[in-house]
Amino acid sequence: MKIMIRRSPEAGLSIYVPKKDLEEPIVESEHEGLWGGWIRIANGWVLDLPEMAAETTLPITINARKRGDEE
Numbered sequence: 001m002k003i004m005i006r007r008s009p010e011a012g013l014s015i016y017v018p019k020k021d022l023e024e025p026i027v028e029s030e031h032e033g034l035w036g037g038w039i040r041i042a043n044g045w046v047l048d049l050p051e052m053a054a055e056t057t058l059p060i061t062i063n064a065r066k067r068g069d070e071e
Helices: none
Strands: 001-006 012-017 022-029 037-040 046-048 060-065
Touching: 012 037
Parallel strands: none
Antiparallel strands: 001 012, 001 060, 012 022, 022 037, 037 046
């Protein structure tokens, strides 16, 4: 699914899922650098993120895969 990751002063890192009109903060990540592992968002979803360079700038729209879902 397509998601947008951005950084905001209030929430820190958050994602926006346009198809679901959902915006949630990122509460946990597998790697400190964010890319190439999983993230957990506040509603409990776990998303797998693609490998990207550590210096990738935000905001960015990417394809992520929701674990336990065959979208």
